[in-house]
Amino acid sequence: MMTLIIAKLNRLPIKWKLVLWSSLLLFLLFAVYNLAQYWVINEWMKKQELVSMQKNMVELQDYFQEKRLALEPGNVTNTQKFLDNFNQSNQVIRILDAAGTPIITAADHLDSEWVSPKSVEHMETLNIWHLEEHLLVMRSPLVTPDFKGTLEIFNNLETFEQLSKLTLWVMLIGGAAAVLLSGLGGLVLARKLLQPVQMLAETIKNVKQKGMHERVRKVGNEDELSNLASLFNELMDQLEASFRQQKQFVEDASHELKTPISIIEGHLRLLNRWGKQEPMIVDESLTASLQEVERLKGIVQELLQLTRSEVSIPESDLEIFHMYEVIAGIVKSFSVLHPDFEFRTELEEIKSISIQMLPFHLEQTMLILLDNAVNYSLEPRNILLIGTQRGNGVQLQVIDQGIGIPESDLPHVFDRFYRVDKSRNREQGGTGLGLSIAKRIVESYGGEISISSKENQGTTVAIWFPTA
Ligand code: ADP
Numbered sequence: 001m002m003t004l005i006i007a008k009l010n011r012l013p014i015k016w017k018l019v020l021w022s023s024l025l026l027f028l029l030f031a032v033y034n035l036a037q038y039w040v041i042n043e044w045m046k047k048q049e050l051v052s053m054q055k056n057m058v059e060l061q062d063y064f065q066e067k068r069l070a071l072e073p074g075n076v077t078n079t080q081k082f083l084d085n086f087n088q089s090n091q092v093i094r095i096l097d098a099a100g101t102p103i104i105t106a107a108d109h110l111d112s113e114w115v116s117p118k119s120v121e122h123m124e125t126l127n128i129w130h131l132e133e134h135l136l137v138m139r140s141p142l143v144t145p146d147f148k149g150t151l152e153i154f155n156n157l158e159t160f161e162q163l164s165k166l167t168l169w170v171m172l173i174g175g176a177a178a179v180l181l182s183g184l185g186g187l188v189l190a191r192k193l194l195q196p197v198q199m200l201a202e203t204i205k206n207v208k209q210k211g212m213h214e215r216v217r218k219v220g221n222e223d224e225l226s227n228l229a230s231l232f233n234e235l236m237d238q239l240e241a242s243f244r245q246q247k248q249f250v251e252d253a254s255h256e257l258k259t260p261i262s263i264i265e266g267h268l269r270l271l272n273r274w275g276k277q278e279p280m281i282v283d284e285s286l287t288a289s290l291q292e293v294e295r296l297k298g299i300v301q302e303l304l305q306l307t308r309s310e311v312s313i314p315e316s317d318l319e320i321f322h323m324y325e326v327i328a329g330i331v332k333s334f335s336v337l338h339p340d341f342e343f344r345t346e347l348e349e350i351k352s353i354s355i356q357m358l359p360f361h362l363e364q365t366m367l368i369l370l371d372n373a374v375n376y377s378l379e380p381r382n383i384l385l386i387g388t389q390r391g392n393g394v395q396l397q398v399i400d401q402g403i404g405i406p407e408s409d410l411p412h413v414f415d416r417f418y419r420v421d422k423s424r425n426r427e428q429g430g431t432g433l434g435l436s437i438a439k440r441i442v443e444s445y446g447g448e449i450s451i452s453s454k455e456n457q458g459t460t461v462a463i464w465f466p467t468a
Pocket of ligand 1: 368372373376400402403404405413414418419420421430431432433434435436458459
């Protein structure tokens with residue numbers, strides 16, 4: 001049974017859990033506090049009642065000690081008058097003789113019959129119930145040189161009981177109202193608090209049904225939960241952008257692959273139809289097809305490189321090495337490969353500086369930049385490499401005096417498949433992927449890449465890596 005209730009409670013929505021817990025806690029708090037308060041008030045009032053009775057008792061004892069003859073049978077009427085005056089409402093004062101028979105009784109709004117007379121040797125205090133009435137009884141021996149008997153005072157605690165009951169009711173009603181209010185407060189608070197979460201859940205549902213462009217509506221305040229909603233929105237922005245990029249990438253890649261494939265297809269058809277009769281065509285078509293296959297191979301290879309450069313490299317695979325040595329090696333190979341070019345280097349400043357990366361990645365980046373410099377230079381065929389220290393890193397500039405890039409194309413040259421002059425560039429074997437691969441590699445090491453160019457004057461590409 002208990003486990004069933006707990007399981008049910010656990011399944012409640014957070015809103016109701018909050019309400020339930022806040023009400024329960026407040027109820028417990030109120031119950032404990034009120035009980036304690038009720039008990040303290042009760043005890044205090046009882047004590048006050050007792051003290052007042054004791055005072056009466058002492059005063060009367062003093063009176064009878066002083067007025068020794070007050071209890072003589074001849075003086076009873078006077079004493080009766082005195083006691084009637086002395087007495088308070090809801091109280092009986094009774095004097096018993098030695099045999100325990102009442103000789104004087106003063107009663108005010110209280111029936112003296114409710115408590116039967118009794119002689120005592122010592123003072124006593126009792127609580128007595130007569131039907132519904134609660135009576136406090138105090139008895140004390142009354143001894144003067146001329147008299148021996150008992151003095152009884154008893155008191156109806158009716159007013160006290162009424163007050164006590166009233167207090168209890170006030171507390172009960174107050175408690176119930178407080179619990180109700182706290183429940184309501186909890187409900188309002190829960191609604192307010194959970195609004196962003198609810199909106200988040202709704203948006204996620206919408207994303208599932210309608211697509212990635214759904215966002216959480218802005219909730220005004222800047223608390224943790226609204227921040228969660230903003231974070232979700234940012235995440236969705238990023239995801240959407242990356243989705244769009246992926247789609248664009250696939251479209252671009254298929255477009256790039258389509259051209260060489262169509263060309264090869266054309267040549268194959270030609271061969272199929274005329275090839276048997278005309279050996280000239282065979283030769284021409286095969287050469288052209290092979291060229292296109294080479295191109296296809298190039299594109300596929302670069303695509304692979306591009307995806308590889310996106311994978312993060314484990315720290316343990318990185319090497320610390322002198323940038324200078326790698327650059328010098330590559331420049332040497334390039335001079336052999338392109339004897340018609342003049343390569344100059346100014347690398348003294350970075351000779352002793354180390355960087356941390358895969359040496360293969362630096363080589364790849366350098367190959368891309370030098371390839372471009374060679375491919376897009378006519379005359380003069382000069383290429384300059386300058387290494388400098390900049391901030392807490394090294395900068396390498398590859399400077400050519402080639403055809404340059406028009407200003408309107410400059411912002412796009414790092415985009416995948418972007419080529420400035422498509423027809424001419426195709427002849428040079430460009431795929432438009434080089435610079436975007438270089439950018440990805442450089443940025444994956446926390447570096448920077450930038451390009452500046454003037455048409456017909458030359459281009460400078462600068463890369464910067466943080467030092468190890
Ligand atoms: P590609 O494989 O076509 O060279 P890149 O991404 O390396 O692709 O370069 C993009 C385009 O930027 C090139 O098509 C070319 O038009 C232009 N470009 C890059 N480097 C240079 C340079 N050094 N001089 C002139 N144009 C350049």
